[in-house]
Amino acid sequence: MAPDIPRAPGAWPLIGHAPQLALKPLTFVTGLPRHGTVVQVQLGSLQAYVVTDPELVHQVLVSQARSFSRGRLHDRGRTLIGDGLVVSSGELHRRHRRMMQPSFQRGQLVQYAACMKSEMVSMTDRWKPGQVLDIHDEMESLAMGTLISSLFGELSQDDADRVRQAVPILMRAGIVHSVAPDWVSRLPIPMNRRTQKATTDVSALVDRVIAARREKGEGRTDLVTTLLHTTDEDGRPMSDQEICDQVFTLFMASVESLSATLAWIFHELGRDPEIEARVHAEVDDVLSGRPPEFDDIPRLAYTSRVITEVLRHYTVWFQMRRTREPVELGGYRLPACAEVIYSPYLLAHDPRWFPDPDRFDPDRWLADRAERTPKHAFIPFGAGHHKCMGDTFALTECTLDVAAICSRWRLRPVPGQRVRQVIQAAVHPKPLLMTPERRDVKWS
Numbered sequence: 001m002a003p004d005i006p007r008a009p010g011a012w013p014l015i016g017h018a019p020q021l022a023l024k025p026l027t028f029v030t031g032l033p034r035h036g037t038v039v040q041v042q043l044g045s046l047q048a049y050v051v052t053d054p055e056l057v058h059q060v061l062v063s064q065a066r067s068f069s070r071g072r073l074h075d076r077g078r079t080l081i082g083d084g085l086v087v088s089s090g091e092l093h094r095r096h097r098r099m100m101q102p103s104f105q106r107g108q109l110v111q112y113a114a115c116m117k118s119e120m121v122s123m124t125d126r127w128k129p130g131q132v133l134d135i136h137d138e139m140e141s142l143a144m145g146t147l148i149s150s151l152f153g154e155l156s157q158d159d160a161d162r163v164r165q166a167v168p169i170l171m172r173a174g175i176v177h178s179v180a181p182d183w184v185s186r187l188p189i190p191m192n193r194r195t196q197k198a199t200t201d202v203s204a205l206v207d208r209v210i211a212a213r214r215e216k217g218e219g220r221t222d223l224v225t226t227l228l229h230t231t232d233e234d235g236r237p238m239s240d241q242e243i244c245d246q247v248f249t250l251f252m253a254s255v256e257s258l259s260a261t262l263a264w265i266f267h268e269l270g271r272d273p274e275i276e277a278r279v280h281a282e283v284d285d286v287l288s289g290r291p292p293e294f295d296d297i298p299r300l301a302y303t304s305r306v307i308t309e310v311l312r313h314y315t316v317w318f319q320m321r322r323t324r325e326p327v328e329l330g331g332y333r334l335p336a337c338a339e340v341i342y343s344p345y346l347l348a349h350d351p352r353w354f355p356d357p358d359r360f361d362p363d364r365w366l367a368d369r370a371e372r373t374p375k376h377a378f379i380p381f382g383a384g385h386h387k388c389m390g391d392t393f394a395l396t397e398c399t400l401d402v403a404a405i406c407s408r409w410r411l412r413p414v415p416g417q418r419v420r421q422v423i424q425a426a427v428h429p430k431p432l433l434m435t436p437e438r439r440d441v442k443w444s
């Protein structure tokens with residue numbers, strides 16, 4: 001008989017571990033490996049199993065993936081993004097994933113890199129030396145602007161502004177829907193009315209863009225046009241509704257995690273002059289006074305290590321799956337329909353795989369040290385058939401944005417501020433007040 005699965009200590013009557021998860025989620029999850037490789041936690045009435053071992057997480061996501069579907073978190077996401085890739089499972093997911101693949105290939109990424117460059121130039125051109133900026137908000141605006149132009153190509157200022165207003169509302173609603181009971185999304189409260197309006201605005205815009213591209217889309221390389229022209233194995237294109245769901249998916253999946261990652265990078269550079277000096281020296285050497293291009297990325301090796309270390313240190317902390325059938329995992333037996341949690345953050349902060357895990361150390365990614373890391377312990381983008389579709393997009397954007405900003409600006413933290421870790425789907429530094437100082441480099 002399979003042994004009982006250990007329970008995390010400290011459960012309260014009725015609410016279980018909800019207080020620990022609400023108050024100190026990162027401390028709670030990183031403490032779980034002490035209790036076992038699979039640990040039971042209770043979130044109110046929901047019983048869930050946290051997998052704390054890299055090999056077992058790999059089984060859930062890759063080698064036994066057929067026995068798992070999406071979990072409760074994704075079910076909740078459906079109210080906002082229909083059948084978008086980030087919430088769908090099974091055959092529908094496979095069809096959409098295959099159809100979206102061409103939109104993330106190298107040729108397309110080179111086009112998106114041009115969007116990244118123009119967004120980043122127009123943002124930093126607005127900066128004034130000495131002004132106080134909330135770099136978290138600046139990075140959110142940058143990530144959103146890049147995605148808007150990658151998705152739609154040119155948009156009128158009014159349309160772009162409408163999307164910029166809608167996306168943060170949808171992101172907030174996404175967080176509330178994932179934790180609140182279902183009926184909350186049906187209440188006639190201001191948040192739901194704002195969400196409804198944001199959904200209607202973005203859907204109407206996507207419909208208009210689709211209609212315009214059908215009429216006159218030749219030669220365009222934006223993501224919506226690419227989706228419009230892909231077909232599945234039976235030669236069927238995506239319906240307009242399917243394209244619209246994928247557009248919502250891309251906003252929800254990318255803006256939050258990308259802006260948090262970019263913001264943490266500048267937080268770390270701002271508080272460690274030695275790391276910052278190494279990034280500046282590399283950027284100056286590779287760019288020699290011009291804006292960065294897609295082909296510069298392989299030569300920005302130290303900058304890439306800083307980004308990788310941010311992805312380890314501040315990675316996604318919570319993802320879910322659900323067993324489709326009884327599953328054997330690490331000698332334990334999980335019942336059918338069990339909610340399973342994996343946490344890239346937990347794995348990345350386990351001192352067995354990452355010595356001194358709270359230290360920010362980009363050189364742990366030097367080849368000879370990195371090869372000692374167990375293969376499946378570093379999964380900031382997940383793994384298997386639900387692995388992040390935008391991983392290369394995200395790494396491209398982070399590298400180009402960091403290189404471009406560092407080549408012209410030094411961002412200084414405002415003295416005396418306390419940067420807090422605000423936990424949403426990703427971990428955010430908020431507020432992140434910094435002042436830009438011009439570096440003595442002019443782009444040729």
Ligand code: HEM
Pocket residue numbers: 085086087097249250253254255257258261316319320379380381382383385386387388389390391393394
């Ligand atoms: C640093 C930034 C990012 C991080 C850390 C990140 C992380 C992740 C993770 C952990 C997953 C897997 C979720 C699971 O196991 O269920 C995921 C899925 C996904 N991500 Fe990202 N992501 C980032 C940026 C982006 C960007 C920029 C895009 C698109 C432009 C994107 C699109 C997606 C999509 C579509 C999925 C669903 C894939 C599927 O289920 O087939 N992500 N992401």
